[in-house]
Amino acid sequence: MKAHDRPSPSSIIHQGTALRIEKIPLSVHDEPLDYIHADHSRKRKICAALLEVAGARSVSRSVADRVTAFLTGELRLHHADEDESLFPALRRRLVPEDNLGVVLARLGEDHRRSDAMIDAVATALTQTPASDPVCLSTGECELLQVYANAEQQHLALENGVVMGIARIRLTKGDIKTISEGMKARRGVVH
Numbered sequence: 001m002k003a004h005d006r007p008s009p010s011s012i013i014h015q016g017t018a019l020r021i022e023k024i025p026l027s028v029h030d031e032p033l034d035y036i037h038a039d040h041s042r043k044r045k046i047c048a049a050l051l052e053v054a055g056a057r058s059v060s061r062s063v064a065d066r067v068t069a070f071l072t073g074e075l076r077l078h079h080a081d082e083d084e085s086l087f088p089a090l091r092r093r094l095v096p097e098d099n100l101g102v103v104l105a106r107l108g109e110d111h112r113r114s115d116a117m118i119d120a121v122a123t124a125l126t127q128t129p130a131s132d133p134v135c136l137s138t139g140e141c142e143l144l145q146v147y148a149n150a151e152q153q154h155l156a157l158e159n160g161v162v163m164g165i166a167r168i169r170l171t172k173g174d175i176k177t178i179s180e181g182m183k184a185r186r187g188v189v190h
Helices: 009-015 026-030 032-056 061-093 101-126 138-169 172-185
Strands: none
Touching: 026 032, 026 172, 032 061, 032 138, 032 172, 061 101, 061 138, 061 172, 101 138
């Protein structure tokens, strides 16, 4: 296919083919830092899709449904993985020179703000369930942009700082405990 024959990004979003959210194999729960990193990659894809949708002002029903399912399901589990397992374990292992306490508090607050925004984003994407494509107002497009930009900044901080320190500081016992918490949240039998 020649470049000029390719559909524009907005037409791909309308066709429902642009967004692939890969499932992470359950076996990766045994390596929770790898699982969290993979989740961050999926979250980046969602953010890119939301920015594209905001620019197009509409999206196919199938993409809207996939984004909504990820945000309201898997992303909330991801936040719990970090807030209930990763961050507490990391706080126990930090040394003063890590200077990460304020960062972890900020990230937890980001999760609370994100959860509130997720509800608004989901409402925007699902308010007209019979519509295909889903058309968005200017305000809804701005909401998607604000949410996606905030999440991208959040991911940069987590990936650039927190995950590196976690890989250094956490013990095998910490990793096992984080893994068990992640599995329990997903109903995975140990």
